[in-house]
Amino acid sequence: MAETPRDAVIIGGNRIPFARAHGAYAKSSNQDMLTSALNGLIARYGLQGKQLGAVAGGAVLKHSKNFNLVRESALGTPLDPKTPAYDVQMACATGTEAIGSLANKIKLGQIDSAIGGGVDSISDAPIVVSDELRGILMEATRAKTAGQRLKALAKIRPGHLAPKAPGTGEPRTGLSMGEHMAVTANKWGITREEQDELAVASHRNLASAYESGFFNDLISPFTGLSADNNMRADSSIEKLAKLSPVFGKDLGGNATITAANSTPLTDGASAVLLGSEEWADAHDLPKLANFVDYEQGAVDFVDGAEGLLMAPTYAAARMLKRNNLTFEDFEYFEIHEAFASTVLAQMKAWESEDFCRDVLGLDKPLGSIDRSKLNVNGSSLAAGHPFAATGGRIVATLAKLLHGKPGKLGFISVCAAGGQGITAIIEGR
Amino acid sequence: MAQDSYTEFVNTGLGKKITKALGLPQPAKLRRYRPDAPVIHGPVVLLGSTEASDILARHLLGWGLDVRRHIGPKEKVAAVVALFDSVATPAQLSDTVLAVGGLLKQLKSSARVITVFRDPAHTEDPAVRAARKGVEGLTRSLAHEMRAGGTANGIMLHEELDIASPSVAGALRFLLSGRSAFVSGQFITVDSVNGALPDDWAAPLEGQVAVVTGAARGIGAAIARTLHRDGARVVVVDIPAAGEQLAAVANEVAGTALQLDITDDDAGEQILDHAEQYYGRLDIVVHNAGITRDKLLANMDSSRWDSVIAVNIESQLRMNRALLNSELFNRPEGTVGPRIVSLASTSGIAGNRGQSNYAASKAGVMGMVSASSSQLQARHGTINAVAPGFIETEMTAKMPFATREVARRLNSLNQGGRPEDVAETIAYLASPAAAGTSGLTLRVCGQNLVGA
Numbered sequence: 001m002a003e004t005p006r007d008a009v010i011i012g013g014n015r016i017p018f019a020r021a022h023g024a025y026a027k028s029s030n031q032d033m034l035t036s037a038l039n040g041l042i043a044r045y046g047l048q049g050k051q052l053g054a055v056a057g058g059a060v061l062k063h064s065k066n067f068n069l070v071r072e073s074a075l076g077t078p079l080d081p082k083t084p085a086y087d088v089q090m091a092c093a094t095g096t097e098a099i100g101s102l103a104n105k106i107k108l109g110q111i112d113s114a115i116g117g118g119v120d121s122i123s124d125a126p127i128v129v130s131d132e133l134r135g136i137l138m139e140a141t142r143a144k145t146a147g148q149r150l151k152a153l154a155k156i157r158p159g160h161l162a163p164k165a166p167g168t169g170e171p172r173t174g175l176s177m178g179e180h181m182a183v184t185a186n187k188w189g190i191t192r193e194e195q196d197e198l199a200v201a202s203h204r205n206l207a208s209a210y211e212s213g214f215f216n217d218l219i220s221p222f223t224g225l226s227a228d229n230n231m232r233a234d235s236s237i238e239k240l241a242k243l244s245p246v247f248g249k250d251l252g253g254n255a256t257i258t259a260a261n262s263t264p265l266t267d268g269a270s271a272v273l274l275g276s277e278e279w280a281d282a283h284d285l286p287k288l289a290n291f292v293d294y295e296q297g298a299v300d301f302v303d304g305a306e307g308l309l310m311a312p313t314y315a316a317a318r319m320l321k322r323n324n325l326t327f328e329d330f331e332y333f334e335i336h337e338a339f340a341s342t343v344l345a346q347m348k349a350w351e352s353e354d355f356c357r358d359v360l361g362l363d364k365p366l367g368s369i370d371r372s373k374l375n376v377n378g379s380s381l382a383a384g385h386p387f388a389a390t391g392g393r394i395v396a397t398l399a400k401l402l403h404g405k406p407g408k409l410g411f412i413s414v415c416a417a418g419g420q421g422i423t424a425i426i427e428g429r
Numbered sequence: 430m431a432q433d434s435y436t437e438f439v440n441t442g443l444g445k446k447i448t449k450a451l452g453l454p455q456p457a458k459l460r461r462y463r464p465d466a467p468v469i470h471g472p473v474v475l476l477g478s479t480e481a482s483d484i485l486a487r488h489l490l491g492w493g494l495d496v497r498r499h500i501g502p503k504e505k506v507a508a509v510v511a512l513f514d515s516v517a518t519p520a521q522l523s524d525t526v527l528a529v530g531g532l533l534k535q536l537k538s539s540a541r542v543i544t545v546f547r548d549p550a551h552t553e554d555p556a557v558r559a560a561r562k563g564v565e566g567l568t569r570s571l572a573h574e575m576r577a578g579g580t581a582n583g584i585m586l587h588e589e590l591d592i593a594s595p596s597v598a599g600a601l602r603f604l605l606s607g608r609s610a611f612v613s614g615q616f617i618t619v620d621s622v623n624g625a626l627p628d629d630w631a632a633p634l635e636g637q638v639a640v641v642t643g644a645a646r647g648i649g650a651a652i653a654r655t656l657h658r659d660g661a662r663v664v665v666v667d668i669p670a671a672g673e674q675l676a677a678v679a680n681e682v683a684g685t686a687l688q689l690d691i692t693d694d695d696a697g698e699q700i701l702d703h704a705e706q707y708y709g710r711l712d713i714v715v716h717n718a719g720i721t722r723d724k725l726l727a728n729m730d731s732s733r734w735d736s737v738i739a740v741n742i743e744s745q746l747r748m749n750r751a752l753l754n755s756e757l758f759n760r761p762e763g764t765v766g767p768r769i770v771s772l773a774s775t776s777g778i779a780g781n782r783g784q785s786n787y788a789a790s791k792a793g794v795m796g797m798v799s800a801s802s803s804q805l806q807a808r809h810g811t812i813n814a815v816a817p818g819f820i821e822t823e824m825t826a827k828m829p830f831a832t833r834e835v836a837r838r839l840n841s842l843n844q845g846g847r848p849e850d851v852a853e854t855i856a857y858l859a860s861p862a863a864a865g866t867s868g869l870t871l872r873v874c875g876q877n878l879v880g881a
Contacts, residue, residue: 036673040672040673040676040686043676043679043680044687045685046684046685049683078683219672220673221671221672221673223673226669284706284708
């Protein structure tokens with residue numbers, strides 16, 4: 001693997017249970033949720049009054065008043081207020097990017113400790129006025145006389161007053177993420193059955209992880225909710241088969257994406273504690289795993305040359321090459337389930353001789369991923385996907401899975417809006 | 430916490446007049462512990478055998494107290510310490526008892542009467558045991574007669590114990606101080622010379638690591654705060670579903686939160702692993718977590734019975750086995766050993782209608798504590814229980830008004846205790862100054878009339 005000056009150690013994580021939008025956390029803000037996730041982390045690791053190197057994270061959907069969301073959240077915790085904090089934003093890869101860049105700072109010796117994470121709320125989404133109305137209001141603000149102001153305000157028409165909620169549509173294509181994914185799934189020949197199977201496995205794996213107490217030191221409850229409320233332990237292929245497709249309807253019989261094999265809109269927050277080995281030892285903290293490396297990727301999806309959520313496929317190839325690794329070197333794979341078909345399409349691409357040779361420029365395919373190593377404690381289809389909080393969930397889960405398995409590797413793939421994505425490597429210790 | 434508005438009312442000028450005229454109970458505002466306040470304000474009068482009183486007087490003077498052997502008839506008295514350690518027949522009680530009686534009208538509010546005597550069980554001589562049992566009887570009666578928040582308690586010494594042993598001073602200080610505000614009519618046994626008095630009485634648990642189960646709220650959270658205030662670093666434990674409140678308590682006491690179901694087979698090991706990882710030591714375990722599932726026995730189902738037994742007593746037995754098998758819970762020779770304090774209940778002493786399961790579990794705790802004592806003493810440690818009476822908590826706030834009002838007044842202090850009162854007693858029993866006391870169940874009940 002690539003040599004670095006020192007290890008960045010994953011010490012532990014905490015998240016609040018993820019809640020389906022407009023449900024358990026309908027009255028909670030991003031700041032409330034992130035503060036709670038941080039408080040739980042601080043309580044678990046006794047970080048009260050400590051000055052950390054940095055706290056970084058973000059939210060995909062945030063109010064303009066939350067320009068300093070992470071700093072404001074950190075100030076609401078018992079951390080030393082001299083701990084710097086800042087916002088990061090890379091769509092659904094926000095949390096992973098925050099954690100990866102903090103790990104790099106630790107490796108370089110710039111900081112010794114950090115918390116990375118993220119939060120998102122659909123229930124408290126920033127609703128704004130239309131561009132037309134905003135233009136008129138700004139003109140009125142610039143007006144020098146009452147007459148000019150009246151003249152500006154007189155331009156307001158009833159149609160301007162409709163509020164604008166943020167959507168998940170891609171600004172450059174106008175298509176929703178689901179519609180983009182439907183095209184990719186169809187291109188790679190992903191069947192409805194495979195997708196439903198993956199969704200059922202996600203629910204069952206997550207439920208059995210809860211059952212075994214795996215999350216006892218990874219989750220702390222929030223406003224009375226103590227487990228992800230999207231989880232359906234009794235999910236079955238038969239039940240899922242009854243649902244009608246919701247995306248790719250113009251594909252007719254080839255439409256395969258349903259509400260159950262897509263992630264629901266979700267509220268939640270997560271945080272991961274990182275440190276140098278020396279810092280962890282000095283504070284008597286556990287060392288679950290090392291954050292070894294990560295790679296960003298982006299694809300040209302606008303003209304349809306590549307699928308919107310396929311960027312991790314490219315990032316993985318570069319990251320593995322740099323670290324001189326193959327899929328066979330990995331013990332666990334955490335592939336974010338934006339849609340079941342996202343995971344399946346990425347895996348098909350890595351198995352494809354043609355794609356790996358012609359597109360990724362590899363001598364041979366990256367190969368197939370053993371399903372028994374994939375998302376073994378559930379992923380976003382079951383847990384839900386509060387955009388920026390997903391990275392923290394995955395990193396903490398994988399680090400705990402690898403703890404006590406020194407040298408064993410874990411692989412992370414997270415796709416993101418805008419045709420981007422991140423892959424990462426974690427090593428158990 | 431429930432608001433005792435009657436006690437607030439009685440302690441106003443008008444309230445006092447009205448309730449006195451009506452002959453209603455007169456609950457006083459109790460003197461409670463503050464680290465920066467003197468042990469007790471005002472003269473402490475020592476009565477009885479001079480040899481023992483010289484030893485105790487040196488402690489009292491060392492604590493900066495105003496110690497007297499005689500006091501004028503006009504002076505106010507803060508506490509009376511009556512030494513009966515050498516009585517051999519009931520007739521010998523007379524002089525000291527009547528001298529105590531002569532001072533009762535001079536007592537300040539929240540005053541203390543403390544009797545010191547040898548354990549009746551340790552003599553086979555009928556006259557000596559009769560005299561010692563006599564001290565028990567008079568102490569309990571005196572506790573009923575105390576006014577204005579005053580209490581009466583006893584320190585019961587092992588037959589051979591040197592009265593200069595540190596835990597005698599530790600018990601004396603606890604009973605004099607506001608830490609024992611809601612303890613009355615009780616006896617603290619001191620059986621061994623084990624123990625050490627702290628350098629700093631404001632931080633008797635300095636450098637020690639304590640685990641408190643059920644710490645997310647109520648009495649458990651109060652215990653965590655009190656142990657932290659006394660200098661301990663605290664691990665707070667509660668079930669994962671209580672994690673949000675647990676984190677708040679951990680952050681308040683600058684401790685660590687461990688989300689854990691104490692009925693897990695490996696709960697003890699998980700606690701030990703956590704203490705080892707984060708602190709490298711473990712000195713004190715407080716088994717506070719408990720549940721109630723009240724039902725008349727005729728209507729009891731297995732889930733109600735079994736869950737109460739599993740959480741309240743079986744889990745403690747299992748965790749104690751793990752603790753006692755662990756090197757971490759062993760202290761080097763010559764230091765104060767590990768301490769366990771369990772929550773019992775007056776229901777376990779007197780029984781309570783609708784609580785056969787709870788009473789069985791809490792009586793079980795007392796049995797476990799007395800039977801485990803030799804194992805802990807082999808490590809120079811202790812195990813004790815605290816049995817709270819009516820305590821003002823979220824749980825008792827949900828009782829029907831009339832039931833709650835009656836339950837509050839059914840003790841010699843005419844009021845409910847606070848979670849802090851239970852916590853103070855636990856902190857005392859967990860302290861090195863109580864290392865000579867083990868196997869005891871100490872009631873924090875204001876001398877509740879049930880199960881006396």
